[in-house]
Amino acid sequence: xxxxxxxxxxxxxxxxxxxxxxxxxxxxxxxxxxxxxxxxxxxxxxxxxxxxxxxxxxxxxxxxxxxxxxxxxxxxxxxxxxxxxxxxxxxxxxxxxxxxxxxxxxxxxxxxxxxxxxxxxxxxxxxxxxxxxxxxxxxxxxxxxxxxxxxxxxxxxxxxxxxxxxxxxxxxxxxxxxxxx
Numbered sequence: 001x002x003x004x005x006x007x008x009x010x011x012x013x014x015x016x017x018x019x020x021x022x023x024x025x026x027x028x029x030x031x032x033x034x035x036x037x038x039x040x041x042x043x044x045x046x047x048x049x050x051x052x053x054x055x056x057x058x059x060x061x062x063x064x065x066x067x068x069x070x071x072x073x074x075x076x077x078x079x080x081x082x083x084x085x086x087x088x089x090x091x092x093x094x095x096x097x098x099x100x101x102x103x104x105x106x107x108x109x110x111x112x113x114x115x116x117x118x119x120x121x122x123x124x125x126x127x128x129x130x131x132x133x134x135x136x137x138x139x140x141x142x143x144x145x146x147x148x149x150x151x152x153x154x155x156x157x158x159x160x161x162x163x164x165x166x167x168x169x170x171x172x173x174x175x176x177x178x179x180x181x
Contacts, residue, residue, distance in 0.1 A: 002088075002130055002131055002132030002133070003130065003131055004128065004129065004130045005129040005130065005131065006129070007050035007051055007129065008047055008049075008050050008051065008053070008091075008126070008129060009050070012089070012129075013047040015079075015081070015087065015089065016045065016047060016053075016079055016089060017045065017046075017047065018081075018084075019045075019079045019080070019081065019082075020041060020082075020142050020145075021039055021040065021041045021080075021082075022039075022040050022045060022055075022077055022078065022079045022080075023037060023038065023039055023040070023077070023078045023079075023080075024036075024037070024038045024040055024055075024065055024075065024076075024077055024122075025037045025038075025075070025076045025077075025078070026064065026065050026068035026069060026074060026075050026076075026095075027068060027072075027074060028067070028068050028071055028072070028172070028174055028176060029071060029072050030174065033174040033176075034064070034172075034173055034174055036062075036064035036065055036068060038060075038064070038065060040055060041145060041146075042056075042058070042113075042115065042145055042149075043112070043113050044056040044058070044112065044115075046111050046112065048111075048123070051125065051126045051127075051129075052123065052124070052125055052126065053077070053091060053123075053124050053126060054108060054111075054121055054122060054123045054124065055077075055121070055122050056112050056115065056118050056120075056121060056122075057097070057118070057119055057120040057121065057122050058115060058117040058118060058119065058149060059117040059118075059119045059149075059153065059161060059164065059165060059169070060169075061168055062168070062169075062172070062173060063168070063169040063170070063171070063172055063178030063179060064172050064173065065095075065122065066097050066120060066122075066169075066178050066179060067171065067172035067174075067176035067177060067178045068172070068176070069095040069096065069097050069122065070097060070176070070177055070178075071176050071177075073094040073095055073096070074094070074095075075092075075093055075094070075095035075122075075124055076090055076091065076092045076093075077090070077091040077124065078090050078091075079091075080134055080137045081134055081137065082137065082138065082139060082140040082142070083139060083140070083141070083142065085134075086133055086134035086135050086137060087131060087132075087133070087134050088131065088132045088133070088134045088137065089129070089130070089131050090128075090129070090130050090131075090132075091124065091126045091128075091129055092126070092127055092128035092129075092130075093124040093125050093126040093127045093128070094124070094125045094127065095122050095123065095124045095125075096122070096123045096124075096125075097120050097121075097122060098120060098121040098122070098123055099119075099120050099179065099180055100118075100119075100120070101180070101181075104123075105120075105121060108121050108123070109121065115149075115150065115153070116150065116153035116154060116158075116161065117149055117150070117152075117153040117161070119165060119169065119179065120179070165179055166181070
């Protein structure tokens with residue numbers, strides 16, 4: 001049976017940090033526009049406090065999460081335990097996009113590994129925490145992180161990544177503002 005929690009304690013933080021993948025969902029205000037659900041991996045998630053989390057937003061072909069957060073801030077992160085005890089954890093909240101030019105970025109980035117493909121840090125002020133059973137979630141064996149994103153970013157180089165972000169990450173598929181530059 002699912003239950004709401006008041007904050008992220010040490011035990012819950014450990015469970016969250018142990019997951020190799022999590023999912024991020026956002027939505028624009030326009031009911032006719034597209035919802036977004038994105039998988040996240042690598043060593044990209046951190047618990048910053050009892051009601052604050054952050055993750056690295058890595059370059060992708062779209063910029064939906066960033067655009068939706070800039071428009072309305074609504075976000076939910078979902079973690080599924082694919083190994084061990086069956087658990088699903090949802091963190092609902094208000095997200096903020098911290099781009100590299102922001103003063104806060106320099107402080108936050110020190111808590112993460114360096115990835116050439118980092119385009120922003122998403123900070124979530126968690127307003128609701130809940131767990132539910134993961135009885136229907138399959139047991140899956142973790143084999144390792146994929147290396148394609150790092151190889152792609154290295155091949156593009158800093159100038160190529162900058163150009164890619166300008167071309168692909170300036171606005172969402174629904175025309176909402178994405179990355180500033």
